[in-house]
Amino acid sequence: MDNLMTRQLDLILREGGVDYEPEFELEVNPSFLDTKGKTWLTEIYEDLGGQGELPLLQKLKFDFKIKRNLIIWDDELHFNRYRLISLRSDLYSDFNFQFTEGVKRVCRTFEKECLKAGMQERIWNGSPFAKSSFGKASEPADFTQNGSPGWKLTAYNDAQMDLQSRIHGYKIFRLYPYETLMTGGSLKRLDQLLVNPKEEQQVMIFNWLMRKLDN
Numbered sequence: 759m760d761n762l763m764t765r766q767l768d769l770i771l772r773e774g775g776v777d778y779e780p781e782f783e784l785e786v787n788p789s790f791l792d793t794k795g796k797t798w799l800t801e802i803y804e805d806l807g808g809q810g811e812l813p814l815l816q817k818l819k820f821d822f823k824i825k826r827n828l829i830i831w832d833d834e835l836h837f838n839r840y841r842l843i844s845l846r847s848d849l850y851s852d853f854n855f856q857f858t859e860g861v862k863r864v865c866r867t868f869e870k871e872c873l874k875a876g877m878q879e880r881i882w883n884g885s886p887f888a889k890s891s892f893g894k895a896s897e898p899a900d901f902t903q904n905g906s907p908g909w910k911l912t913a914y915n916d917a918q919m920d921l922q923s924r925i926h927g928y929k930i931f932r933l934y935p936y937e938t939l940m941t942g943g944s945l946k947r948l949d950q951l952l953v954n955p956k957e958e959q960q961v962m963i964f965n966w967l968m969r970k971l972d973n
Contacts, residue, residue, distance in 0.1 A: 761831070761833070762952070762953065763831050763833075763935075763949060763952050764821045764831050766952040766953075766955065767821070767822070767829075767831065767933075767952065767963075767967075768780055768822070769960070770955070770960045770963050770964050770967075771822065771824075771964070771967075773960060773964070774961075774964040774968075776824060776964075776968070777824070777825075778822050778823060778824045779822065779823040779824075780821065780822055781819070781820075781821065781822075782819070782820045782821075782822065782823035782828065783817055783818070783819050783820075784817065784818040784819075784820065784828070784922070784923065784926060784928070785816070785817055786814070786815060786816050786817060786818060786922055786926070787926065788814070790922075790925045790926060791814070791921075791922070791925065792925075795921055795925060796812070798847055798848065798849040798917075798921060799812060799814075799914075799917065799918065799921065800812055801847060802843070802844045802847050802849070802914060802917045803891075803914055805843050805844075805846075805847075806840055806843055806844065806892065806910045806913060806914055807892050807893060807904065807910060808891050808892055808910075808914065809890075809891060809892070809893065810890070810891065813887070813891060813914075814918070815915060815918050815919070815922070818918075818919050818922055818923065820919075820923075820930075823928075824971060826927060826928050826929060827928065827929050827930075827931060827971050828923050828928045828929070828930045828931065829930075829931045829933060829967075830919070830930065830931070830932055830933070831933050831934070832861075832916075832932050832933065832934045833875070833934075833935065834868070834871045834872050834874070834875045834876070834935065835872055835875055835876045835881065835909070835912060836872075836912060836913075836916060836934070837861070837864045837865045837868050837869065837871070837872050837934070837936075838865060838869045838872040838873075838876075838909055838913070839865070839869060839901070840905075840906070840909050840910045840912075840913035841861070841865050841912075841913040841916060842862060842865040842866065843913065844913045844914065844916065844917040845858060845861060845862050845865070847917065849917065849920070849921055850920075853920075853921075853924055855920060855924075855930070856929075856931065856970075856973065857930075857931065857932045860937070861932060861934070864934060864936050867936075868936055871935075872909070873899055876906070876908070876909060877898040877899055879898075880908075881906075881908050881909075882895055882898045882906045882908050882909070883895040883906070883907060883908055884906070884907045884908025884909075884910075884911050884912075885908070885911070887911070888907040888908050888910070888911040889907050891907065891910075891911060891914075892904070892907035892910040892911060893907060894907070895907050895908070929971075931970060931971065933948065933967075934948070935947060935948060935949035936948070936949075939951060939962065939963065939966055941959060941962060948963075951963060
């Protein structure tokens with residue numbers, strides 16, 4: 759568990775007594791990606807400004823697996839204009855992902871939080887692979903030219919994970935800081951609740967998550 763949020767979720771799942779697997783890795787079977795899937799990914803890649811051969815992940819990492827459900831925690835870096843571009847693909851209307859509309863709304867509302875966390879060179883510029891795929895970065899926070907190849911690669915890889923998890927027979931659930939739960943008569947953000955949840959809040963979060971998986 760590489761951050762406080764996932765460590766707390768791990769504790770909540772363990773205390774809830776559910777059978778789960780933390781830090782699950784899914785090996786991608788290339789033969790599962792058909793022509794339609796490649797078309798979706800190609801369109802997303804090109805819409806994000808991708809250049810050259812379509813890059814495909816060989817292994818996907820998720821925070822938790824519960825039966826055929828995969829859970830991943832998305833931090834602030836996942837919510838911006840580039841993720842919004844990926845979510846406009848027909849992939850999301852055809853597969854009807856449970857989180858699509860919520861994540862679109864968060865991308866429109868909280869890009870400023872992504873900017874606060876994502877202007878460091880290693881994040882904004884991304885890896886050398888991000889540069890080779892999406893071109894040279896503009897100055898941090900400058901979207902008038904090429905913008906951020908690091909952010910673009912994250913958005914593209916998120917779309918890959920969404921598609922590949924589904925065609926491998928899993929249902930993906932994306933949790934994020936800006937979800938709200940009612941507690942003590944008011945709405946609280948999920949990330950705030952997870953910092954140091956009381957026992958009754960742990961139970962509430964566990965029950966909320968189990969209901970989400972059942973929907």
